[in-house]
Amino acid sequence: MQEKLLKKIISEYAGMDAEKIVDLLYNKQNVNEFLIAKRLNLTINQTRNMLYKLADSGLVQFIRKKDKKKGGWYTYFWTLKVKRCLLKYKERLLEESRKLEEQLKKRQKERFYYSPSADLEYTEEEAILNDYVCPETGEVLQLKNNLPEVEKIKNEIKEIEKQVLVIDVDVAEIEAKEGKVKEKRLKEEKKQKEEERRLRKVQRDKEKAKEAKKLKKKPQEKKRQKTKGKKKKAGKKTIKKKNSPKHKAIKKHSKKNSPKHKAIKKFSKKKTMSKK
Helix, strand or coil: CHHHHHHHHHHHHHCHHHHHHHHHHCCCCCEEHHHHHHHHCCCHHHHHHHHHHHHHCCCEEEEEEEEHHHCCEEEEEEEECHHHHHHHHHHHHHHHHHHHHHHHHHHHHCCEEECCCCCCEEEHHHHHHCCCECCCCCCECEECCCHHHHHHHHHHHHHHHHHHHHHHHHHHHHHHHHHHHHHHHHHHHHHHHHHHHHHHHHHHHHHHHHHHHHHHHHHHHHHHHHHHHHHHHHHHHHHHHHHCHHHHHHHHHHHHCCHHHHHHHHHHHHHHHHHC
């Protein structure tokens, strides 16, 4: 049923030859344009012109890829937008229904006249202007019974309503499928994000563990450096004591009080006395 309706829609937009495109694209995606041209027994340019008409109305879409085998020229891959086709056709049906509603109101409120020997109809205003005489046949105009016309318009409106209802059901089914696909995609994306977060957490935990190990090592290294520093300072202090002024004074005093120094001092005094 849906394919038959789609063929009707496509043929209205791109001609009767275009309805074969539905057989090639229905429930398929990204069909090679050269395959379409071959199946339709048309040249690639004729096929593209047909598809471009449908694309202008949003009924088909395409992607293109460079074909290295054909000198880097682009090859187009086409997909039938079923939902868009149905909604576009629904818009047309609703517009047609609106016009029929206006005709129905007019038929129910106004009077119309006709010429008995010709299929010519006139509004009441036109009939008055022509003195109720047909300008084409010269016959006296007769009042037309609007009931058959009213029933006909009502039936046409009902038929359109049926078609709109069918389209609504088909669109609802398509949207339900799209919803499931979207839900599945969102679940996969959520799962992927959760996995990425988990891996980032694992990485952060590893980095924290490494940082904690480094922090534990630092106090031990500081203790070692302190003990080494103390030893070095102790050595330096003994050196400083030997070379300090205090140490030199003590050393000098000790030399003065030594027996050798006293003997030298006594001898020098005697020598001084003898000279005198």
